[in-house]
Amino acid sequence: MKRRNVFAAWAYRRAAGPDRHSTGSAAGAENGAASAADAGSPGARADESVPPAIELRGAACAYGEREAVRPLDWTVRRGEWWAVLGPNGSGKTSLLGLVSGAERPSAGEVRLDGRPLAAYSRREQARRLAVLPQEGLPPLGLTVRDALEMGRFPYRDRFGRDPDPDAPERLARIARRLELTALLPRRLDELSGGQRQRAALGQVMAQQPEILLLDEPTAYLDIYYQLDVMELVREWREEEGLTVVAVLHDLNLAAQYAGRLLLLREGSRAAEGTPEEVLAPDIVGGVFGVAPPLVVRREEIGAPQLLFRADGPPRSAK
Numbered sequence: 001m002k003r004r005n006v007f008a009a010w011a012y013r014r015a016a017g018p019d020r021h022s023t024g025s026a027a028g029a030e031n032g033a034a035s036a037a038d039a040g041s042p043g044a045r046a047d048e049s050v051p052p053a054i055e056l057r058g059a060a061c062a063y064g065e066r067e068a069v070r071p072l073d074w075t076v077r078r079g080e081w082w083a084v085l086g087p088n089g090s091g092k093t094s095l096l097g098l099v100s101g102a103e104r105p106s107a108g109e110v111r112l113d114g115r116p117l118a119a120y121s122r123r124e125q126a127r128r129l130a131v132l133p134q135e136g137l138p139p140l141g142l143t144v145r146d147a148l149e150m151g152r153f154p155y156r157d158r159f160g161r162d163p164d165p166d167a168p169e170r171l172a173r174i175a176r177r178l179e180l181t182a183l184l185p186r187r188l189d190e191l192s193g194g195q196r197q198r199a200a201l202g203q204v205m206a207q208q209p210e211i212l213l214l215d216e217p218t219a220y221l222d223i224y225y226q227l228d229v230m231e232l233v234r235e236w237r238e239e240e241g242l243t244v245v246a247v248l249h250d251l252n253l254a255a256q257y258a259g260r261l262l263l264l265r266e267g268s269r270a271a272e273g274t275p276e277e278v279l280a281p282d283i284v285g286g287v288f289g290v291a292p293p294l295v296v297r298r299e300e301i302g303a304p305q306l307l308f309r310a311d312g313p314p315r316s317a318k
């Protein structure tokens with residue numbers, strides 16, 4: 001119940017907001033009210049008895065001569081929620097690209113569930129891992145229903161049929177859950193950015209992955225939709241034991257939701273650990289080239305929050 005205050009505004013708008021979601025309900029207030037300890041487990045130590053979902057062993061990503069990610073060892077265990085943080089150009093998206101297979105390692109290896117990523121077929125990988133991109137779904141002439149159905153592609157046979165008899169009910173359930181039912185016949189290019197991001201989330205839910213990668217999922221969203229997306233992912237993770245890796249620019253959002261943080265600087269690890277360990281004033285100030293922020297411990301969310309000063313040193317001081 002500790003989250004109630006933090007999400008009060010969100011819950012109010014969700015309950016009251018036919019302008020946002022026609023089927024908005026007060027249930028969101030209860031769902032949003034779980035403690036941070038059982039949500040993203042901020043502050044929790046890594047449990048080494050849990051098997052790794054993602055392993056980087058000396059993995060690097062280079063574009064020609066430019067090494068965007070320098071050889072990195074990194075382990076993400078099943079069910080963990082990681083946030084990948086760092087200044088612009090520090091290699092966050094490239095790191096996500098290594099994990100999703102969009103980028104081939106220029107050195108080292110990436111493993112999913114103990115097996116080299118390179119050994120997975122595209123379909124096998126898509127059943128395990130899904131990516132929610134920054135911009136959601138492109139505003140093509142597809143409907144929301146088409147977008148959700150496209151999420152089932154790793155399960156379809158060669159005639160395009162989904163052999164799972166429960167698939168239609170599953171899609172209907174996802175649509176209800178994301179308050180997309182009324183939008184199913186609508187075209188993606190008729191939706192707002194926030195609604196499109198929800199449709200994109202519906203598509204990756206339909207994909208039923210065990211690992212979800214999010215690249216700046218809240219970049220173009222107002223605070224309502226930012227919390228909306230993060231809460232939906234949190235609920236999904238709690239219910240299904242999903243492993244989540246999210247690239248985020250908002251350090252406070254990262255501290256609220258992720259149990260483990262990886263902070264990058266110029267393609268290398270600057271810090272790794274719990275929000276308390278990584279979001280220390282000197283580490284954040286040094287990596288981002290700003291004055292050390294004030295760290296406030298928010299007991300009701302069980303995570304630190306940062307207050308930045310406007311009179312930091314110029315970025316060249318990094």
Ligand SMILES: Nc1ncnc2c1ncn2[C@@H]1O[C@H](COP(=O)(O)OP(=O)(O)OP(=O)(O)O)[C@@H](O)[C@H]1O
Pocket residue numbers: 063066067068086087088089090091092093094095
């Ligand atoms: N396709 C590419 N070709 C060449 N260089 C690239 C390419 N993509 C990224 N880079 C370079 O790699 C480095 C890391 O970029 P990356 O996008 O991974 O950083 P980021 O931390 O995600 O940045 P941002 O916060 O600005 O999104 C940058 O110097 C960038 O210019």
